[in-house]
Amino acid sequence: MTHDEASELLAALALDAVDDAEREAIEEHLVQCPHCQSELDALREVAGVLGNSVEPLPEKLWTRIASGIYDHRDVTPPLAALTGERLGAPITHRRRSLARRVTRSVALPLAVVVAILSFQLANADHRASQLQHALASDHGEVVAALATPGHQLVNLTSSTHQRLVQFVLVPDGRGYLVNSQLPTLAPSQTYQLWDVIGKKAVSIGLMGPSPRHVTFTLAGTTGASELAITVEPSGGTITPSTSITASGAV
Amino acid sequence: MRDFSDASDAQLVTSVGRYDEVALAEVYRRHGGAVFGLARRVLDNGAEAEDVTQEVFLRLWNAPDRFDPMRGSLRSFLLAQSHARSVDIIRSQNSRRVRESNDAMKTARANYSIQNEAWDLSLADQVAQALASLPEEERRAIELAYFEGCTYVEVAKILNQPEGTVKSRIRNGMRRMRGVLAEHGVKEVENS
Numbered sequence: 001m002t003h004d005e006a007s008e009l010l011a012a013l014a015l016d017a018v019d020d021a022e023r024e025a026i027e028e029h030l031v032q033c034p035h036c037q038s039e040l041d042a043l044r045e046v047a048g049v050l051g052n053s054v055e056p057l058p059e060k061l062w063t064r065i066a067s068g069i070y071d072h073r074d075v076t077p078p079l080a081a082l083t084g085e086r087l088g089a090p091i092t093h094r095r096r097s098l099a100r101r102v103t104r105s106v107a108l109p110l111a112v113v114v115a116i117l118s119f120q121l122a123n124a125d126h127r128a129s130q131l132q133h134a135l136a137s138d139h140g141e142v143v144a145a146l147a148t149p150g151h152q153l154v155n156l157t158s159s160t161h162q163r164l165v166q167f168v169l170v171p172d173g174r175g176y177l178v179n180s181q182l183p184t185l186a187p188s189q190t191y192q193l194w195d196v197i198g199k200k201a202v203s204i205g206l207m208g209p210s211p212r213h214v215t216f217t218l219a220g221t222t223g224a225s226e227l228a229i230t231v232e233p234s235g236g237t238i239t240p241s242t243s244i245t246a247s248g249a250v
Numbered sequence: 251m252r253d254f255s256d257a258s259d260a261q262l263v264t265s266v267g268r269y270d271e272v273a274l275a276e277v278y279r280r281h282g283g284a285v286f287g288l289a290r291r292v293l294d295n296g297a298e299a300e301d302v303t304q305e306v307f308l309r310l311w312n313a314p315d316r317f318d319p320m321r322g323s324l325r326s327f328l329l330a331q332s333h334a335r336s337v338d339i340i341r342s343q344n345s346r347r348v349r350e351s352n353d354a355m356k357t358a359r360a361n362y363s364i365q366n367e368a369w370d371l372s373l374a375d376q377v378a379q380a381l382a383s384l385p386e387e388e389r390r391a392i393e394l395a396y397f398e399g400c401t402y403v404e405v406a407k408i409l410n411q412p413e414g415t416v417k418s419r420i421r422n423g424m425r426r427m428r429g430v431l432a433e434h435g436v437k438e439v440e441n442s
Contacts, residue, residue, distance in 0.1 A: 017395035048326030055287035
């Protein structure tokens with residue numbers, strides 16, 4: 001498509017009033033034509049103003065979105081469709097996890113130091129995400145941790161980039177489970193949390209077969225870089241015996 | 251709890267990029283109504299508009315780096331996605347599409363009343379004035395394309411005009427809109 005042809009269709013593209021073939025051709029031209037890209041950006045601002053009608057939001061819609069960000073089985077298909085059908089460029093996988101790197105380091109024969117420093121487990125009805133905490137109700141120590149200055153959110157993702165667990169760490173080393181999408185294990189199994197330091201995996205503790213309320217502390221460790229979770233026999237293990245279920249950088 | 255009420259949109263998106271759901275909630279508070287409103291306007295279906303709104307915000311969650319604050323406002327970015335997805339749905343529903351095209355041909359002008367929509371009041375008058383300032387044929391072409399999800403080829407058929415004429419009317423109308431909105435001090439357009 002020539003510059004003139006593309007230029008003539010920019011306004012229609014800003015209104016999504018071109019067919020797929022034309023859109024692709026214009027987008028190819030845009031890559032090499034900053035002038036047309038700038039013009040399109042401006043026209044999209046006009047379209048944005050034109051379409052700027054605000055309606056009251058449905059009551060449950062945010063709950064759907066908040067739960068959806070953890071439910072990747074539901075999220076992936078429409079996102080893929082949205083990207084492929086309309087927006088051309090593929091989604092950048094910024095959510096690329098560290099699982100592969102962690103798996104490599106943990107899978108190696110490791111000199112493992114078992115250091116269960118402080119560990120508490122309790123099953124409780126505690127499923128709300130950080131966001132739901134923020135928007136709705138108060139959930140005690142997790143909310144307190146999230147409100148602590150300097151706190152850090154640690155997301156543990158699967159090898160397929162699905163976020164499965166989120167912890168909040170406060171500066172004194174305590175950590176709390178904010179949200180878990182880990183599937184429930186058989187009673188003979190447990191999730192085990194590891195602190196991966198360099199090539200060493202230090203057991204932080206057992207999370208149980210269905211983690212809901214987990215409190216731990218990293219105090220006493222140095223150089224913590226990554227947290228990882230594996231599935232182990234119910235009594236736990238000294239070294240990881242299975243591949244990483246989820247991992248994330250601290 | 252962190253307070254993002256004073257954060258800029260660009261700062262919010264940066265925080266979303268760090269997996270901060272509270273930042274996403276603030277984006278939703280600011281722009282969710284507009285994203286939903288446009289989808290509902292185009293689709294004329296509340297349930298489908300909810301699906302589109304969910305997809306738009308999940309997409310922002312998964313790929314916030316697609317928003318470039320140097321290229322425009324966050325609201326326009328989100329609205330562009332809401333509109334594109336809504337149009338996809340319309341075009342995938344062929345029977346409905348034909349019905350709506352026929353309806354649009356008969357009644358688009360009569361039924362369309364921006365003032366009756368629940369618009370953001372700070373913009374409604376300016377947008378209404380900008381649209382009203384357009385020649386009738388340009389306004390109709392833009393309305394059919396944007397709010398009915400028609401391609402310019404379909405608009406040409408509906409209006410029984412040559413495709414090239416419709417292309418020109420859309421282009422001229424949009425440029426005219428931009429100028430009028432800028433005159434009225436609509437910040438987003440002025441900055442673009």
